[in-house]
Amino acid sequence: MDPRTEKFMASIIARNPGETEFHQAVQEVADSLIPFIEENPKYKHAKILERIAEPERIIIFRIPWIDDKGDVQVNKGYRIEMNSAIGPYKGGIRFHPTVNLSILKFLAFEQVFKNSLTTLPLGGGKGGSDFDPKGKSDNEVMKFCQSFMTELYRHIGPDTDVPAGDIGVGGREVGFMFGQYKRLKNEFTGVFTGKGREWGGSLIRPEATGYGTVYFAQEMLKTQGDSLKGKSVSISGSGNVAQFATEKVLEMGGKVVTLSDSAGFIYDPNGIDMEKLDYVKELKNIKRGRISEYAEKFGVEYHEGKRPWIVKCDVALPCATQNEITEEDAQTLVKNGCRVISEGANMPSTPDAVEVYLNNRILYGPGKAANAGGVAVSGLEMTQNSMRLSWTREEVDEKLQRIMKSIHETCKKFGTESDGFINYLNGSNVGGFVKVADAMMAQGVV
Ligand code: NDP
Ligand code: 2IT
Numbered sequence: 001m002d003p004r005t006e007k008f009m010a011s012i013i014a015r016n017p018g019e020t021e022f023h024q025a026v027q028e029v030a031d032s033l034i035p036f037i038e039e040n041p042k043y044k045h046a047k048i049l050e051r052i053a054e055p056e057r058i059i060i061f062r063i064p065w066i067d068d069k070g071d072v073q074v075n076k077g078y079r080i081e082m083n084s085a086i087g088p089y090k091g092g093i094r095f096h097p098t099v100n101l102s103i104l105k106f107l108a109f110e111q112v113f114k115n116s117l118t119t120l121p122l123g124g125g126k127g128g129s130d131f132d133p134k135g136k137s138d139n140e141v142m143k144f145c146q147s148f149m150t151e152l153y154r155h156i157g158p159d160t161d162v163p164a165g166d167i168g169v170g171g172r173e174v175g176f177m178f179g180q181y182k183r184l185k186n187e188f189t190g191v192f193t194g195k196g197r198e199w200g201g202s203l204i205r206p207e208a209t210g211y212g213t214v215y216f217a218q219e220m221l222k223t224q225g226d227s228l229k230g231k232s233v234s235i236s237g238s239g240n241v242a243q244f245a246t247e248k249v250l251e252m253g254g255k256v257v258t259l260s261d262s263a264g265f266i267y268d269p270n271g272i273d274m275e276k277l278d279y280v281k282e283l284k285n286i287k288r289g290r291i292s293e294y295a296e297k298f299g300v301e302y303h304e305g306k307r308p309w310i311v312k313c314d315v316a317l318p319c320a321t322q323n324e325i326t327e328e329d330a331q332t333l334v335k336n337g338c339r340v341i342s343e344g345a346n347m348p349s350t351p352d353a354v355e356v357y358l359n360n361r362i363l364y365g366p367g368k369a370a371n372a373g374g375v376a377v378s379g380l381e382m383t384q385n386s387m388r389l390s391w392t393r394e395e396v397d398e399k400l401q402r403i404m405k406s407i408h409e410t411c412k413k414f415g416t417e418s419d420g421f422i423n424y425l426n427g428s429n430v431g432g433f434v435k436v437a438d439a440m441m442a443q444g445v446v
Contacts (some may be wrong), residue, residue: 004034012053019102021322025109025347026053028354032429046445048437055108056089057081059155060101063129065147067140077148079127080108081161085439088159089125090115090375092166095173097132103322104128107166110346111375113432114368117407120379125161127152133168134288145176153181158189158385164378165194167321170240170285171206190385193378202381204396205374210244210344211397212373212404213317213365217342218252219408220363223422229253234313234338236260237320238284238291241344241371245317246277258308260320261291265308267301268294312336319344327352334360343367354425361421369407369428376403407431 001009005027012026030049037043063075078101081089091111094104104126112124131144156163165174171194178192178199185191188200195201204211214228221227231254235242238259246256255271259280272280276298283289295302309316309329316338318324324345325333330353333341341357342365343349349357349366357364377400384390391399407428414434415427 002031002034004038005030008034008049011050015054016102016105019105021102021106021347022109024351025106028351028425029109029113029429029433032426033433036430036433042441043437046441048440051440052083052112052433052436053109055080055082055105056084058101059152061151063131063144063147063151065140065143067143068137073144075129075131075144077127077129077151078104079152079155079161079163080104080125081155082108082124082126083112083436084123085436085443086116087121087123089161090122090164090378091124091126092128092164093169093173093177094126094128094166095131095133095168096128097130099128099130106322107346110368112436113429114372115375115379116432116435117369117410117428118372118376118379118403119406120376120403122375122379125163126166127163128166128169131168133173138172141173142176145173146180149177149180150184152177153184156181156191158191158382162190162378162382163192164375165240167239170194171196190382193381195381200381200385202377202384202390202396203393204400205377205381206240207244207247208377208400209241209371209374210246210319211248212376212400213241213245213319213342213344213370214248214252215373215401215404216365216370216408217315217317217340217363219405220340220342220365220422220424223412224363227252228315231255231314232257232312233315233317234258234308234311235317235319235344236265236308236324236348237318237345238280239319241374242317242319243277243281243284245319245344246272246280247274249317250274250277254315257313258311259291259294260308262320263290264292264302264304264306266291266295267303267308267311268298269300309333313338315340315342317342317344318348320348321345322347323350325349325353327356329353330356334362339363341365342370344371346371358423358425363422364424366425366428368432369411369424372407373400373404376400
Protein backbone atom coordinates (compact mmCIF):
# COMPACT_ATOMS: atom_id res chain seq x y z
CA MET A 1 0.00 0.00 0.00
CA ASP A 2 1.13 3.56 -0.75
CA PRO A 3 2.53 4.93 2.57
CA ARG A 4 0.31 8.03 2.27
CA THR A 5 -2.77 5.81 1.97
CA GLU A 6 -1.54 3.69 4.84
CA LYS A 7 -1.27 6.75 7.10
CA PHE A 8 -4.68 8.03 6.05
CA MET A 9 -6.30 4.62 6.59
CA ALA A 10 -4.71 4.27 10.02
CA SER A 11 -6.53 7.43 11.10
CA ILE A 12 -9.81 6.25 9.54
CA ILE A 13 -9.56 2.92 11.37
CA ALA A 14 -8.70 4.61 14.68
CA ARG A 15 -11.65 7.02 14.42
CA ASN A 16 -14.16 4.41 13.20
CA PRO A 17 -13.18 1.24 15.07
CA GLY A 18 -14.58 -2.08 13.89
CA GLU A 19 -16.43 -0.61 10.89
CA THR A 20 -14.89 -2.94 8.33
CA GLU A 21 -17.25 -2.23 5.41
CA PHE A 22 -16.74 1.50 5.89
CA HIS A 23 -12.94 1.04 5.96
CA GLN A 24 -13.18 -1.02 2.76
CA ALA A 25 -15.17 1.63 0.88
CA VAL A 26 -12.92 4.48 2.05
CA GLN A 27 -9.74 2.59 1.21
CA GLU A 28 -10.89 1.87 -2.34
CA VAL A 29 -11.57 5.57 -2.91
CA ALA A 30 -8.36 6.66 -1.15
CA ASP A 31 -6.30 4.36 -3.39
CA SER A 32 -7.62 6.25 -6.43
CA LEU A 33 -7.65 9.72 -4.89
CA ILE A 34 -4.39 10.08 -3.00
CA PRO A 35 -2.22 10.18 -6.18
CA PHE A 36 -4.72 12.64 -7.73
CA ILE A 37 -4.67 14.86 -4.64
CA GLU A 38 -0.85 14.90 -4.67
CA GLU A 39 -1.09 16.37 -8.17
CA ASN A 40 -3.76 18.85 -7.03
CA PRO A 41 -2.45 20.07 -3.65
CA LYS A 42 -5.29 22.56 -3.09
CA TYR A 43 -7.44 19.60 -2.01
CA LYS A 44 -4.71 18.43 0.33
CA HIS A 45 -4.37 21.81 2.07
CA ALA A 46 -8.14 22.05 2.55
CA LYS A 47 -8.17 18.48 4.02
CA ILE A 48 -10.97 17.52 1.65
CA LEU A 49 -10.35 13.77 1.87
CA GLU A 50 -10.39 13.86 5.69
CA ARG A 51 -13.61 15.93 5.64
CA ILE A 52 -15.38 13.88 2.96
CA ALA A 53 -14.83 10.67 5.00
CA GLU A 54 -16.52 12.14 8.09
CA PRO A 55 -20.35 12.20 8.00
CA GLU A 56 -21.88 15.65 8.47
CA ARG A 57 -24.40 14.13 10.85
CA ILE A 58 -25.59 10.70 12.04
CA ILE A 59 -28.99 10.11 13.61
CA ILE A 60 -29.53 6.86 15.55
CA PHE A 61 -32.87 6.12 17.16
CA ARG A 62 -35.15 3.55 18.78
CA ILE A 63 -38.04 2.08 16.78
CA PRO A 64 -40.62 0.48 19.06
CA TRP A 65 -43.64 -1.21 17.45
CA ILE A 66 -46.28 -3.84 18.25
CA ASP A 67 -46.45 -7.08 16.23
CA ASP A 68 -49.59 -9.02 15.27
CA LYS A 69 -49.45 -11.07 18.46
CA GLY A 70 -49.55 -7.89 20.54
CA ASP A 71 -45.91 -8.21 21.61
CA VAL A 72 -43.66 -5.14 21.74
CA GLN A 73 -40.69 -5.21 19.37
CA VAL A 74 -37.69 -2.87 19.30
CA ASN A 75 -35.40 -2.14 16.36
CA LYS A 76 -32.59 0.29 15.70
CA GLY A 77 -33.01 3.10 13.14
CA TYR A 78 -30.31 5.15 11.40
CA ARG A 79 -29.85 7.99 8.96
CA ILE A 80 -26.36 8.94 7.85
CA GLU A 81 -26.29 12.50 6.44
CA MET A 82 -22.93 12.22 4.75
CA ASN A 83 -22.42 15.23 2.49
CA SER A 84 -24.59 18.16 1.38
CA ALA A 85 -22.03 20.14 -0.66
CA ILE A 86 -23.87 19.81 -3.98
CA GLY A 87 -27.48 19.20 -2.92
CA PRO A 88 -29.78 17.81 -0.23
CA TYR A 89 -28.74 14.47 1.31
CA LYS A 90 -30.04 11.74 -0.99
CA GLY A 91 -29.95 7.97 -0.75
CA GLY A 92 -31.92 4.87 0.06
CA ILE A 93 -33.22 3.18 3.19
CA ARG A 94 -32.27 -0.47 3.82
CA PHE A 95 -34.25 -2.88 6.01
CA HIS A 96 -32.20 -6.02 6.64
CA PRO A 97 -31.12 -7.86 9.82
CA THR A 98 -27.43 -7.27 8.94
CA VAL A 99 -27.82 -3.46 8.91
CA ASN A 100 -25.38 -1.68 11.23
CA LEU A 101 -23.46 1.60 11.38
CA SER A 102 -20.55 0.29 9.31
CA ILE A 103 -22.76 -0.88 6.43
CA LEU A 104 -24.79 2.33 6.32
CA LYS A 105 -21.66 4.51 6.48
CA PHE A 106 -20.08 2.62 3.58
CA LEU A 107 -23.29 3.02 1.58
CA ALA A 108 -23.58 6.74 2.41
CA PHE A 109 -19.93 7.30 1.50
CA GLU A 110 -20.35 5.58 -1.89
CA GLN A 111 -23.54 7.55 -2.46
CA VAL A 112 -21.70 10.90 -2.32
CA PHE A 113 -19.52 10.00 -5.33
CA LYS A 114 -22.32 8.20 -7.17
CA ASN A 115 -24.71 11.13 -6.84
CA SER A 116 -22.05 13.54 -8.05
CA LEU A 117 -21.48 11.36 -11.14
CA THR A 118 -25.17 11.59 -12.10
CA THR A 119 -24.65 15.30 -13.01
CA LEU A 120 -27.66 16.17 -10.82
CA PRO A 121 -27.59 18.38 -7.67
CA LEU A 122 -27.74 15.58 -5.09
CA GLY A 123 -25.81 15.25 -1.84
CA GLY A 124 -25.25 11.84 -0.24
CA GLY A 125 -26.96 9.93 2.56
CA LYS A 126 -28.22 6.50 3.55
CA GLY A 127 -30.42 5.06 6.26
CA GLY A 128 -32.12 1.96 7.46
CA SER A 129 -32.85 -0.48 10.21
CA ASP A 130 -32.01 -4.00 11.36
CA PHE A 131 -35.75 -4.79 10.93
CA ASP A 132 -36.29 -7.97 8.86
CA PRO A 133 -39.35 -7.66 6.59
CA LYS A 134 -39.19 -11.41 5.74
CA GLY A 135 -42.13 -13.31 7.17
CA LYS A 136 -43.83 -10.15 8.49
CA SER A 137 -47.46 -9.37 7.63
CA ASP A 138 -48.38 -6.20 5.70
CA ASN A 139 -49.80 -4.86 8.96
CA GLU A 140 -46.53 -5.45 10.82
CA VAL A 141 -44.50 -3.81 8.04
CA MET A 142 -46.86 -0.81 8.17
CA LYS A 143 -46.62 -0.51 11.96
CA PHE A 144 -42.85 -0.66 11.78
CA CYS A 145 -42.63 1.91 8.93
CA GLN A 146 -44.91 4.29 10.81
CA SER A 147 -42.80 4.06 13.96
CA PHE A 148 -39.59 4.52 11.91
CA MET A 149 -40.99 7.68 10.32
CA THR A 150 -42.38 9.04 13.61
CA GLU A 151 -38.75 9.75 14.54
CA LEU A 152 -37.16 10.28 11.11
CA TYR A 153 -39.68 12.87 9.86
CA ARG A 154 -38.14 15.68 11.93
CA HIS A 155 -34.73 15.20 10.29
CA ILE A 156 -35.72 15.02 6.59
CA GLY A 157 -37.53 17.20 4.03
CA PRO A 158 -37.68 17.84 0.27
CA ASP A 159 -34.83 20.41 0.48
CA THR A 160 -32.95 18.72 3.34
CA ASP A 161 -32.79 14.95 3.00
CA VAL A 162 -34.74 12.78 0.56
CA PRO A 163 -34.73 8.99 1.20
CA ALA A 164 -35.72 6.21 -1.24
CA GLY A 165 -35.67 2.39 -1.37
CA ASP A 166 -32.83 -0.13 -1.10
CA ILE A 167 -32.69 -3.77 0.09
CA GLY A 168 -35.97 -4.64 1.82
CA VAL A 169 -37.56 -1.29 0.94
CA GLY A 170 -39.71 -1.16 -2.19
CA GLY A 171 -42.98 0.46 -3.22
CA ARG A 172 -44.94 -0.95 -0.24
CA GLU A 173 -42.53 0.40 2.40
CA VAL A 174 -42.05 3.76 0.64
CA GLY A 175 -45.86 4.15 0.65
CA PHE A 176 -46.16 3.50 4.38
CA MET A 177 -43.27 5.84 5.24
CA PHE A 178 -44.44 8.62 2.90
CA GLY A 179 -47.99 8.35 4.29
CA GLN A 180 -46.78 8.79 7.85
CA TYR A 181 -44.52 11.73 6.92
CA LYS A 182 -47.42 13.47 5.16
CA ARG A 183 -49.64 12.99 8.18
CA LEU A 184 -47.08 14.28 10.68
CA LYS A 185 -45.97 17.28 8.61
CA ASN A 186 -49.33 18.05 7.02
CA GLU A 187 -47.66 18.61 3.66
CA PHE A 188 -47.50 16.79 0.32
CA THR A 189 -43.97 17.21 -0.98
CA GLY A 190 -41.28 15.22 -2.77
CA VAL A 191 -39.67 14.06 0.48
CA PHE A 192 -39.27 10.47 -0.73
CA THR A 193 -38.53 9.01 -4.16
CA GLY A 194 -39.73 5.71 -5.52
CA LYS A 195 -43.31 6.76 -4.76
CA GLY A 196 -46.29 5.16 -6.52
CA ARG A 197 -47.11 6.50 -9.96
CA GLU A 198 -50.46 7.94 -8.88
CA TRP A 199 -49.00 9.94 -5.98
CA GLY A 200 -45.90 11.66 -7.27
CA GLY A 201 -43.68 8.77 -8.34
CA SER A 202 -41.70 8.93 -11.58
CA LEU A 203 -42.21 6.50 -14.41
CA ILE A 204 -39.14 4.26 -14.86
CA ARG A 205 -37.93 4.74 -11.24
CA PRO A 206 -38.61 1.08 -10.36
CA GLU A 207 -36.76 -0.02 -13.51
CA ALA A 208 -33.97 2.58 -13.36
CA THR A 209 -31.20 0.85 -11.39
CA GLY A 210 -31.38 -2.42 -13.31
CA TYR A 211 -31.81 -0.71 -16.69
CA GLY A 212 -28.95 1.68 -15.91
CA THR A 213 -26.59 -1.16 -14.97
CA VAL A 214 -27.26 -2.80 -18.33
CA TYR A 215 -26.92 0.50 -20.24
CA PHE A 216 -23.54 0.91 -18.54
CA ALA A 217 -22.45 -2.61 -19.56
CA GLN A 218 -23.50 -1.80 -23.12
CA GLU A 219 -21.45 1.43 -23.09
CA MET A 220 -18.38 -0.46 -21.85
CA LEU A 221 -18.81 -3.11 -24.56
CA LYS A 222 -19.18 -0.38 -27.19
CA THR A 223 -15.61 0.79 -26.49
CA GLN A 224 -14.53 -2.58 -27.93
CA GLY A 225 -16.97 -2.45 -30.84
CA ASP A 226 -19.14 -5.08 -29.16
CA SER A 227 -22.65 -5.30 -27.62
CA LEU A 228 -24.81 -7.45 -25.34
CA LYS A 229 -26.48 -9.15 -28.28
CA GLY A 230 -26.02 -12.90 -28.02
CA LYS A 231 -24.10 -12.66 -24.73
CA SER A 232 -24.67 -15.07 -21.87
CA VAL A 233 -25.31 -13.14 -18.65
CA SER A 234 -25.17 -14.28 -15.01
CA ILE A 235 -27.20 -12.18 -12.58
CA SER A 236 -27.29 -12.50 -8.78
CA GLY A 237 -30.24 -11.44 -6.63
CA SER A 238 -33.88 -11.59 -7.69
CA GLY A 239 -35.15 -8.33 -6.19
CA ASN A 240 -35.77 -4.94 -7.75
CA VAL A 241 -32.37 -4.43 -9.40
CA ALA A 242 -31.95 -8.04 -10.62
CA GLN A 243 -35.47 -8.17 -12.13
CA PHE A 244 -35.09 -5.04 -14.24
CA ALA A 245 -31.50 -5.84 -15.21
CA THR A 246 -32.86 -9.15 -16.54
CA GLU A 247 -35.62 -7.34 -18.45
CA LYS A 248 -33.17 -4.95 -20.16
CA VAL A 249 -30.67 -7.70 -21.04
CA LEU A 250 -33.49 -9.59 -22.77
CA GLU A 251 -34.55 -6.45 -24.67
CA MET A 252 -30.95 -6.01 -25.82
CA GLY A 253 -30.76 -9.57 -27.16
CA GLY A 254 -28.73 -11.19 -24.36
CA LYS A 255 -29.49 -14.42 -22.51
CA VAL A 256 -29.84 -14.42 -18.69
CA VAL A 257 -28.96 -17.81 -17.21
CA THR A 258 -28.94 -17.28 -13.43
CA LEU A 259 -30.79 -15.50 -10.61
CA SER A 260 -30.36 -15.98 -6.86
CA ASP A 261 -31.44 -15.07 -3.37
CA SER A 262 -29.78 -15.45 0.00
CA ALA A 263 -30.55 -19.20 0.02
CA GLY A 264 -29.08 -20.22 -3.37
CA PHE A 265 -29.18 -19.74 -7.14
CA ILE A 266 -31.02 -21.15 -10.14
CA TYR A 267 -29.33 -22.03 -13.43
CA ASP A 268 -31.54 -21.95 -16.50
CA PRO A 269 -29.35 -22.87 -19.51
CA ASN A 270 -32.17 -22.06 -21.96
CA GLY A 271 -32.40 -18.53 -20.59
CA ILE A 272 -34.96 -16.69 -18.50
CA ASP A 273 -37.49 -15.28 -21.00
CA MET A 274 -40.07 -12.52 -20.40
CA GLU A 275 -42.72 -15.02 -19.31
CA LYS A 276 -40.43 -16.62 -16.76
CA LEU A 277 -39.40 -13.15 -15.60
CA ASP A 278 -43.07 -12.28 -15.02
CA TYR A 279 -43.23 -15.38 -12.83
CA VAL A 280 -40.16 -14.15 -10.85
CA LYS A 281 -41.73 -10.69 -10.38
CA GLU A 282 -44.93 -12.21 -9.05
CA LEU A 283 -43.01 -14.72 -6.89
CA LYS A 284 -40.76 -12.08 -5.33
CA ASN A 285 -42.91 -8.93 -5.23
CA ILE A 286 -46.34 -10.35 -4.44
CA LYS A 287 -46.02 -13.88 -3.04
CA ARG A 288 -42.68 -12.99 -1.40
CA GLY A 289 -41.43 -16.54 -2.07
CA ARG A 290 -37.98 -18.08 -2.62
CA ILE A 291 -36.05 -18.42 -5.91
CA SER A 292 -35.89 -22.22 -5.39
CA GLU A 293 -39.58 -22.26 -6.43
CA TYR A 294 -38.45 -21.18 -9.94
CA ALA A 295 -36.38 -24.36 -10.22
CA GLU A 296 -39.36 -26.51 -9.20
CA LYS A 297 -41.71 -24.69 -11.59
CA PHE A 298 -39.45 -24.78 -14.67
CA GLY A 299 -37.47 -27.96 -13.93
CA VAL A 300 -34.00 -26.37 -13.81
CA GLU A 301 -31.03 -26.73 -11.45
CA TYR A 302 -31.12 -25.14 -8.01
CA HIS A 303 -27.82 -24.77 -6.12
CA GLU A 304 -28.55 -24.45 -2.42
CA GLY A 305 -26.21 -22.18 -0.46
CA LYS A 306 -24.16 -21.25 -3.57
CA ARG A 307 -23.64 -18.07 -5.58
CA PRO A 308 -23.97 -17.99 -9.39
CA TRP A 309 -20.33 -17.18 -10.23
CA ILE A 310 -19.43 -20.83 -10.95
CA VAL A 311 -21.58 -20.72 -14.10
CA LYS A 312 -19.86 -19.91 -17.40
CA CYS A 313 -20.91 -16.49 -18.72
CA ASP A 314 -19.72 -13.56 -20.86
CA VAL A 315 -21.11 -10.87 -18.58
CA ALA A 316 -21.76 -10.85 -14.81
CA LEU A 317 -24.19 -8.45 -13.15
CA PRO A 318 -24.00 -8.76 -9.34
CA CYS A 319 -27.33 -7.32 -8.13
CA ALA A 320 -27.73 -8.71 -4.57
CA THR A 321 -25.45 -7.33 -1.85
CA GLN A 322 -21.95 -6.25 -0.71
CA ASN A 323 -18.95 -8.60 -0.91
CA GLU A 324 -20.83 -11.27 -2.86
CA ILE A 325 -17.90 -11.85 -5.29
CA THR A 326 -14.71 -13.08 -3.60
CA GLU A 327 -11.24 -13.36 -5.13
CA GLU A 328 -11.90 -17.03 -5.89
CA ASP A 329 -15.25 -16.23 -7.53
CA ALA A 330 -13.56 -13.53 -9.63
CA GLN A 331 -10.86 -15.97 -10.73
CA THR A 332 -13.51 -18.53 -11.70
CA LEU A 333 -15.46 -15.91 -13.67
CA VAL A 334 -12.36 -14.78 -15.58
CA LYS A 335 -11.19 -18.37 -16.19
CA ASN A 336 -14.61 -19.19 -17.65
CA GLY A 337 -14.36 -16.29 -20.11
CA CYS A 338 -16.32 -13.53 -18.38
CA ARG A 339 -15.19 -10.18 -19.84
CA VAL A 340 -17.63 -7.70 -18.35
CA ILE A 341 -18.68 -6.96 -14.76
CA SER A 342 -21.28 -4.23 -14.26
CA GLU A 343 -22.26 -3.80 -10.60
CA GLY A 344 -25.98 -3.32 -9.91
CA ALA A 345 -25.33 -3.83 -6.19
CA ASN A 346 -23.22 -1.56 -3.98
CA MET A 347 -19.66 -2.86 -3.41
CA PRO A 348 -20.50 -6.46 -4.43
CA SER A 349 -16.85 -7.29 -5.18
CA THR A 350 -14.24 -7.68 -2.44
CA PRO A 351 -11.00 -5.68 -2.94
CA ASP A 352 -9.19 -8.89 -3.96
CA ALA A 353 -11.87 -9.63 -6.57
CA VAL A 354 -11.46 -6.11 -7.99
CA GLU A 355 -7.73 -6.71 -8.25
CA VAL A 356 -8.41 -9.85 -10.31
CA TYR A 357 -10.60 -7.82 -12.73
CA LEU A 358 -7.99 -5.08 -13.11
CA ASN A 359 -5.06 -7.48 -13.49
CA ASN A 360 -6.97 -9.30 -16.23
CA ARG A 361 -7.95 -5.99 -17.86
CA ILE A 362 -11.60 -6.88 -18.21
CA LEU A 363 -14.39 -4.28 -18.47
CA TYR A 364 -15.21 -3.52 -14.83
CA GLY A 365 -17.97 -0.99 -14.03
CA PRO A 366 -17.97 -0.32 -10.26
CA GLY A 367 -21.29 0.19 -8.47
CA LYS A 368 -20.99 3.92 -7.96
CA ALA A 369 -20.95 4.33 -11.75
CA ALA A 370 -22.91 1.31 -12.98
CA ASN A 371 -25.85 1.47 -10.54
CA ALA A 372 -26.24 5.26 -10.48
CA GLY A 373 -29.30 5.06 -12.75
CA GLY A 374 -31.59 4.49 -9.76
CA VAL A 375 -30.62 7.60 -7.87
CA ALA A 376 -30.46 9.54 -11.14
CA VAL A 377 -34.13 8.85 -11.81
CA SER A 378 -34.80 9.66 -8.15
CA GLY A 379 -33.28 13.07 -8.95
CA LEU A 380 -35.61 13.33 -11.95
CA GLU A 381 -38.54 12.41 -9.67
CA MET A 382 -37.58 15.32 -7.38
CA THR A 383 -37.52 17.67 -10.38
CA GLN A 384 -40.97 16.52 -11.52
CA ASN A 385 -42.33 16.92 -7.96
CA SER A 386 -40.97 20.48 -7.75
CA MET A 387 -42.55 21.34 -11.09
CA ARG A 388 -45.75 19.48 -10.13
CA LEU A 389 -45.88 17.59 -13.41
CA SER A 390 -44.82 14.19 -14.72
CA TRP A 391 -42.79 13.18 -17.72
CA THR A 392 -43.62 10.25 -20.01
CA ARG A 393 -41.82 6.89 -19.87
CA GLU A 394 -39.93 7.78 -23.03
CA GLU A 395 -38.78 11.14 -21.69
CA VAL A 396 -37.46 9.64 -18.45
CA ASP A 397 -35.80 6.70 -20.19
CA GLU A 398 -34.13 9.03 -22.67
CA LYS A 399 -32.76 11.14 -19.79
CA LEU A 400 -31.60 7.98 -17.95
CA GLN A 401 -29.72 6.78 -21.03
CA ARG A 402 -28.13 10.19 -21.46
CA ILE A 403 -26.99 10.19 -17.82
CA MET A 404 -25.51 6.67 -18.01
CA LYS A 405 -23.59 7.71 -21.16
CA SER A 406 -22.35 10.81 -19.41
CA ILE A 407 -21.15 8.76 -16.41
CA HIS A 408 -19.32 6.49 -18.82
CA GLU A 409 -17.68 9.55 -20.44
CA THR A 410 -16.60 10.87 -17.03
CA CYS A 411 -15.01 7.50 -16.17
CA LYS A 412 -13.23 7.51 -19.51
CA LYS A 413 -12.00 11.08 -19.01
CA PHE A 414 -10.54 10.45 -15.55
CA GLY A 415 -9.71 6.75 -15.85
CA THR A 416 -7.99 6.21 -19.22
CA GLU A 417 -4.44 4.94 -18.71
CA SER A 418 -1.45 5.58 -20.98
CA ASP A 419 -2.01 2.35 -22.94
CA GLY A 420 -5.69 3.20 -23.54
CA PHE A 421 -7.12 0.84 -20.88
CA ILE A 422 -10.08 2.43 -19.10
CA ASN A 423 -9.78 2.00 -15.34
CA TYR A 424 -13.42 2.70 -14.47
CA LEU A 425 -12.62 2.39 -10.76
CA ASN A 426 -10.17 5.29 -10.73
CA GLY A 427 -12.30 7.16 -13.27
CA SER A 428 -15.46 7.03 -11.15
CA ASN A 429 -13.68 7.86 -7.91
CA VAL A 430 -11.83 10.87 -9.29
CA GLY A 431 -14.73 11.96 -11.53
CA GLY A 432 -17.19 11.80 -8.63
CA PHE A 433 -14.80 13.55 -6.25
CA VAL A 434 -13.92 16.69 -8.20
CA LYS A 435 -17.37 18.33 -8.21
CA VAL A 436 -17.99 17.66 -4.50
CA ALA A 437 -14.46 18.76 -3.55
CA ASP A 438 -14.72 22.01 -5.52
CA ALA A 439 -18.10 22.77 -3.93
CA MET A 440 -16.65 22.10 -0.46
CA MET A 441 -13.71 24.44 -1.20
CA ALA A 442 -16.05 27.18 -2.42
CA GLN A 443 -18.25 26.91 0.67
CA GLY A 444 -15.37 27.30 3.13
CA VAL A 445 -14.54 25.16 6.13
CA VAL A 446 -18.06 24.10 7.13
P1 NDP B 1 -34.21 -6.12 -2.96
O1 NDP B 1 -34.52 -6.17 -1.52
O2 NDP B 1 -35.29 -5.85 -3.92
O3 NDP B 1 -33.48 -7.46 -3.42
C1 NDP B 1 -32.31 -7.88 -2.81
C2 NDP B 1 -31.90 -9.21 -3.40
O4 NDP B 1 -30.59 -9.54 -2.95
C3 NDP B 1 -32.79 -10.36 -2.96
O5 NDP B 1 -32.82 -11.32 -3.95
C4 NDP B 1 -32.07 -10.85 -1.71
O6 NDP B 1 -32.34 -12.21 -1.36
C5 NDP B 1 -30.63 -10.71 -2.12
N1 NDP B 1 -29.81 -10.50 -0.92
C6 NDP B 1 -29.95 -9.51 0.00
N2 NDP B 1 -29.07 -9.65 0.99
C7 NDP B 1 -28.36 -10.75 0.69
C8 NDP B 1 -27.29 -11.40 1.32
N3 NDP B 1 -26.78 -10.95 2.49
N4 NDP B 1 -26.79 -12.50 0.72
C9 NDP B 1 -27.31 -12.96 -0.46
N5 NDP B 1 -28.33 -12.37 -1.10
C10 NDP B 1 -28.84 -11.28 -0.54
O7 NDP B 1 -33.06 -5.02 -3.08
P2 NDP B 1 -32.55 -4.23 -4.38
O8 NDP B 1 -32.70 -5.07 -5.59
O9 NDP B 1 -33.15 -2.89 -4.35
O10 NDP B 1 -31.00 -4.05 -4.04
C11 NDP B 1 -29.99 -4.96 -4.47
C12 NDP B 1 -28.63 -4.26 -4.47
O11 NDP B 1 -28.67 -3.12 -5.34
C13 NDP B 1 -28.19 -3.71 -3.10
O12 NDP B 1 -26.77 -3.80 -3.03
C14 NDP B 1 -28.58 -2.23 -3.19
O13 NDP B 1 -27.82 -1.43 -2.31
C15 NDP B 1 -28.25 -1.95 -4.65
N6 NDP B 1 -28.90 -0.78 -5.24
C16 NDP B 1 -30.26 -0.65 -5.22
C17 NDP B 1 -30.85 0.45 -5.80
C18 NDP B 1 -32.32 0.60 -5.89
O14 NDP B 1 -32.76 1.55 -6.54
N7 NDP B 1 -33.12 -0.26 -5.31
C19 NDP B 1 -30.02 1.53 -6.38
C20 NDP B 1 -28.62 1.24 -6.42
C21 NDP B 1 -28.08 0.13 -5.85
P3 NDP B 1 -33.31 -12.52 -0.13
O15 NDP B 1 -34.69 -12.21 -0.64
O16 NDP B 1 -33.08 -13.95 0.17
O17 NDP B 1 -32.90 -11.61 1.00
O1 2IT C 1 -27.88 2.80 -3.61
C1 2IT C 1 -28.66 3.58 -4.19
O2 2IT C 1 -28.23 4.37 -5.04
C2 2IT C 1 -30.08 3.52 -3.89
N1 2IT C 1 -30.50 2.67 -3.10
C3 2IT C 1 -31.04 4.48 -4.51
C4 2IT C 1 -30.99 5.82 -3.82
C5 2IT C 1 -32.04 6.80 -4.25
O3 2IT C 1 -32.11 7.84 -3.57
O4 2IT C 1 -32.76 6.58 -5.22
